Every structure is written in C-alpha cells, then in structure tokens.
Amino acid sequence: MDERSAARGPGCGTDGPARGTGAGARTADGDAAAERVRRLLSGPTGPGTSAARLLDALRTVPPPPETAAPPAPLDGTEAPSEREPDADAPEAPDAQAPQDARDAQDPCAAEPEAAVPVLPTPLPSPTRKGGHFSPGYAEREWGDGSYPPLYCPLTARIDDDLALVVNDRLVEWAGEVGIYADQMDKFRNTGFGRLAVLAHPEADDVDPLLLAAKMNAAWWACDDYYADETDLGAVPTQLPPRLALVMSAMDPPPDAGKYTVQVEEAVESDPVLRALRSATGHLKRHAGPSQVMRILNTTFQMYVSWTAYAAWRHLGELPPVWRYLAARQHDSFYTSMTLIDVVGGYQLDANLFYEPRVHRAVMQAGTASVIVNDLHSVEREAADDLPDCNVVLLIAEEEGCALEDAVRAAVAMHNDFVRGFEDSQRELASLPSAELQRFLLGVQSWMAGCLEWHGASDRYK
Numbered sequence: 001m002d003e004r005s006a007a008r009g010p011g012c013g014t015d016g017p018a019r020g021t022g023a024g025a026r027t028a029d030g031d032a033a034a035e036r037v038r039r040l041l042s043g044p045t046g047p048g049t050s051a052a053r054l055l056d057a058l059r060t061v062p063p064p065p066e067t068a069a070p071p072a073p074l075d076g077t078e079a080p081s082e083r084e085p086d087a088d089a090p091e092a093p094d095a096q097a098p099q100d101a102r103d104a105q106d107p108c109a110a111e112p113e114a115a116v117p118v119l120p121t122p123l124p125s126p127t128r129k130g131g132h133f134s135p136g137y138a139e140r141e142w143g144d145g146s147y148p149p150l151y152c153p154l155t156a157r158i159d160d161d162l163a164l165v166v167n168d169r170l171v172e173w174a175g176e177v178g179i180y181a182d183q184m185d186k187f188r189n190t191g192f193g194r195l196a197v198l199a200h201p202e203a204d205d206v207d208p209l210l211l212a213a214k215m216n217a218a219w220w221a222c223d224d225y226y227a228d229e230t231d232l233g234a235v236p237t238q239l240p241p242r243l244a245l246v247m248s249a250m251d252p253p254p255d256a257g258k259y260t261v262q263v264e265e266a267v268e269s270d271p272v273l274r275a276l277r278s279a280t281g282h283l284k285r286h287a288g289p290s291q292v293m294r295i296l297n298t299t300f301q302m303y304v305s306w307t308a309y310a311a312w313r314h315l316g317e318l319p320p321v322w323r324y325l326a327a328r329q330h331d332s333f334y335t336s337m338t339l340i341d342v343v344g345g346y347q348l349d350a351n352l353f354y355e356p357r358v359h360r361a362v363m364q365a366g367t368a369s370v371i372v373n374d375l376h377s378v379e380r381e382a383a384d385d386l387p388d389c390n391v392v393l394l395i396a397e398e399e400g401c402a403l404e405d406a407v408r409a410a411v412a413m414h415n416d417f418v419r420g421f422e423d424s425q426r427e428l429a430s431l432p433s434a435e436l437q438r439f440l441l442g443v444q445s446w447m448a449g450c451l452e453w454h455g456a457s458d459r460y461k
C-alpha cells in the first residue's frame, strides 16, 4: 500500500479502475440502472454521444431509497498527475483545449506564457495527501466549540507548505493588479491561496491552484470594494453599473470603436476590474469554451443577487429570511465550485453539469458552504455602517430570538443542505461517468475545505 492509500484507510477509495464502472453501494434497482447504463454505453460512439447516453440513463436512475443507506464510498479514479508541477507550462486539459492567446482582439484572452513567472517546484510535503478520494462526513466542531456541530465532509488534504507557495504567488499577483494595495498583510493572512489548496485536494500543481486562488480573490475583491465594505468605497447605488462593467471586463463585448477604447481605459484604471480580467485570462489557459462560459455566466447570475442586497441596504430594509435565502442560493460558493473540473484538469460535460439533479446537488453544496460563511462572518457583517444581509442576523430579527438561537437554526439549515447533497450524491452514484463522480467528490471536498478555511482565516477573526 502506498503512502497515500495508507493515509486513506479502509473504505476511503481505491486506486482501482473506476472509470466507466460507477461507484458506491447500490440497491437492486440501482444495479439494474447501472447495467442499463453500461449497455447504453456500449452503443455508438462519437462526439456528444457519451453525454447524451448518460443523460438518457440518468432519466431511469431510481429515486433514493426511503431509508438512508450508508454513504456510498465514491471510489473515484486516482487522479493521474496530469500536469508537471511547473507553473509556466499552460496545458490543455482535454479535447476542448483552452484558447491560445490567438485572439489578440480579446483583452481577456489567455495570458501569455511570459506573464507567468517561473518559480521553484514546491518541496514535497509530508502532509500532502492530494488525490481523488473521500474521507467521509462527520459532525465537525466549529467556532469556539460552543454551538452544535456542523455536519460536513471531512477535509481531504491540509498541506500548508503548498498553501504557502500558492498564497505567496497570489499576493504577488494582487500586488500587480492592485487589489487590497493598502492592506497587503491583511490580504496575505486572509489566505485565499490556502482556501484553494484546501478546497481542491485533487490538484497538486501550483498553476491550477493559483487560478482558483485568483478567481476567488477577484470575486471577493469585487464583493468587498463594490458591494459590502463602505470603507473600501462600496455604495449601493453604484453597484449595478459597476457590475455591468465587470461583465464586460470578464467577457469583452464586440468592438464598438471609440466606446471600446473608453471601456478599456476604465478597466485598466480599476484594480478590481484588472483583477477579474487577469483571473479570467488565467482561467482561459486551463478551461475549454463551455467551462469558461459556465464560470462567467454563473458569476453574472450571482451579481443579480448582489443588486438585491444593494437595494435593501439603500432602502434600509431587512428582507424576510425566505427572500434572502432565495437570493443567497444564487450568490453562494456554487460559483467557486464551477472551477472544480478546471482545477482538476478534466471537463465535466455541460449537459451533465446542468442536468437538474446534478445542478441541484451543486446548489445544495454551494448553499451549505455559504451558510458556513454567514456563521463565521456575523460580527464582521454587523459592524459595517450599512450592515450586510446575513442569515443569522435575519433569523434573529424575524424570530425575535437571541443570536445564539439564530445560530442554532442556521446550523440546522446547513446540516439539512449537506444531508441533501449526500442524498443527491448517493442518487447519482450509479452513473458511470468518471467525470461526474469526480466532480461530485470535488464538490464534497470543496465544502470540507471551505469549513476548514473559515475556521482559520484571519478574515473572520
């Protein structure tokens, strides 16, 4: 048994050839469905046929059993080392390879190789457990330990040597684009680089992890500077036009002559826009077109919710909890999770990513993780001149209860979402798509890393 297998312990995945074999404990109905899927998969091949057959099979997968089965051990494939741990070698993850920097018209085109500094390969870390496996779920203590635990996946990898390398690179990049310029130490100690390493245990290579760190840091910068932090210049009435410009920074529209020149000047003069554009350029070096558009469109959908909060802040209104949650479900770490296959170096077909049950699963996980954020940021959000929406504060207000009781209610809500994700994962476990199983495991890992990170980041102290 190699070191990595030993670290997993029994039941924590295998090195076996799971590709095409599905995973997990199955019911008799599940076996029948899996068999049907296998037969379907032996049919015609060719572009698009595999995902189409899987979708067909998905329609016949039975609903989850009434009585909860034990969590399916998702024996995903061992992630092959898909890239050399060399930060300067952009590489296509699959057939839908990233655009070259060929589109010189596109200011958001893949960053040229020269822009990525060559850094030494990180030293092997004794704590490194990168790979594709499930350490399972557990009730995890959080905060000062005085509240009921959060039911959450366990963290698959804590590698603070690697996190340091990624975070240092991220801080260097933040200095180049200019975000958090006057608070670099605070930014460093926030540790978005550590978040990327915790949340993407599949990836050992610095460059894709740096991509995740940059995207998350840029999303957060946008949130801090434009939406949330009055001290950083956030003004509710300016948010909608600012977000409209963000979209054009990330997804430059066709040339409109002198108006495009003005757009470009505006992008160049604003650190938040520079960060988002630069991170998108990095994304394009790793992602295929449908992955890029999935990530951009999810970002833009998230912005609609931000405008709702801005209206409430501007009007001094507190939304009812149901309305806040309805907005928060589209403004969650679902957005961050859209990066999972890109960082992992593979591609989940768009028709599988958007298949309703898969979509619901990722939304359940994204919402659970964002409740973790609300739990950790109550004080921070209550402290702003224009307090943010936060599920704990809103429950306390609506129920007229103590903050402690509102925290308990939010914990219960979180735990329901995680159990819902687990059910969804179980329901989808018989589908023999290695990419889908891998992606769901990536979502599981993201939830785990998110909790780990929130408990340690200086941002929430």
Ligand SMILES: CC(C)=CCC/C(C)=C(/C)COP(=O)(O)OP(=O)(O)O
Pocket: 216, 219, 220, 223, 228, 302, 331, 332, 333, 335, 336, 370, 373, 374, 377, 380, 381, 459
């Ligand atoms: C996807 C992403 C990282 C976006 C940044 C903003 C966002 C949707 C969050 C999940 C964070 O929400 P919030 O603004 O409440 O976060 P902080 O408490 O300010 O960290």
